[in-house]
Amino acid sequence: MSVASEVKTGFEFKPGLEGVPATLSSISYVDGKQGILEYRGIPIEEVALKSSFVETSYLLIWGELPTQAELAEFEHEIRYHRRIKYRIRDMMKCFPETGHPMDALQASAAALGLFYSRRALDDPAYIRAATVRLLAKIPTMVAAFQMMRNGNDPIQPRDDLDYSANFLYMLTEREPDELAARVFDVCLILHAEHTINASTFSARVTASTLTDPYAVVASAVGTLAGPLHGGANEEVIDMLEEIGSVENVRAYVDKCVAGKSKIMGFGHRVYKVKDPRATILQSLVEQLFAKFGSDKYYDIALELEKVVAEKLGHKGIYANVDFYSGLVYRKLGIPTDLFTPIFAIARVAGWVAHWKEQLGENRIYRPTQIYTGSHNAPYIDMESR
Ligand code: ACO
8 A cells, every 4th residue: 555645746736726826807806915906997995985786796797887778777677586486485484493594595596496497508698587586586585584584474575675775674674774775785895796715716616517507606605604704704793792892802812813713804815904895894884883873892893903903914914804894784783694695695796797707718627636645555344444
């Protein structure tokens, strides 16, 4: 028996594929040293200030800003497709109310493929219909699970409300405040796309097999759910609660640094400065607090950011998008375990854009590996083991 200990392939192994280009893409751009993020070349600050989530989705998916007529048509289609089949609703009713909403969303997104099973990946009308369905129905499914796990019937979508206002309405059956709806919409814009991160990579790998777009989104949802990716925004709130007061921040950071444990909402594979989305989100938190009153967790967050910069700034560890998004959602009264599903609602735009781009020049993903196991190992009979 010999052990393949040396690398004979000539390939260098990069854990986490750090720095390894996995695709060509013109959807978004990140410069992690300068803290730049662009959607189709437009700085995120501009998009967040001037656009809506639906328009941003159009930009990401079709590559350019829509005309007024194109946007109106896209918005109309999305409004028209917001309802979900009663069989999907009934299926979701059977989900355990203790289950995580991300698991419910992954299962429901995959179930869409059962109802819209025609797969015509070379037909632009099919691509458009699937895009609209995903953008329209995912928020309805997230809100429906939230209502049903609390023993209530889902709230029907309202055609007179825009994308974000309708989602907030379906969560509470109350028409949201205008500022709250706009802030939420900006949060969706900020989370809509971010180059080839883990969930987008999942989406592209799945897309490359030429499966249906619902499977593409379901696999991406599963990847987003982990605490090192989309799940971090939930953990930020748990962490702020655990810290409990501004006075405890320094000791908390010291403990994490000494124990080499990760402080949630900080650090990023690409950004080595503060994530530009965190800066925009911080200003949104402030707008909400100015209108609806402050929150002691914001003071803890500010102190935490300061102390982390002091202790870990030399390693390029600064606040990421998840650090402030939780505070925004908390102020909007959204339960913590819906933070990641909301991230998914937004990221559907990016996943669909990558699905479409992948189809444009597809080759199935099939990387290599460096084998580290043994060769010619004996098969040991059961009685001898
Ligand atoms: N707290 C403390 N130290 C950290 C943190 C953190 N949040 N992030 C990285 N470090 C340290 C590591 O301990 C390591 O130190 P070392 O070189 O002394 O061993 C160094 O920085 C590099 O860290 P890696 O884990 O190798 O960085 P990687 O690029 O693999 O991970 C990640 C990036 C996963 C985001 C990481 O920073 C992390 O776990 N952060 C906390 C979770 C989080 O907020 N995730 C959300 C990311 S944004 C998003 O997905 C939308």
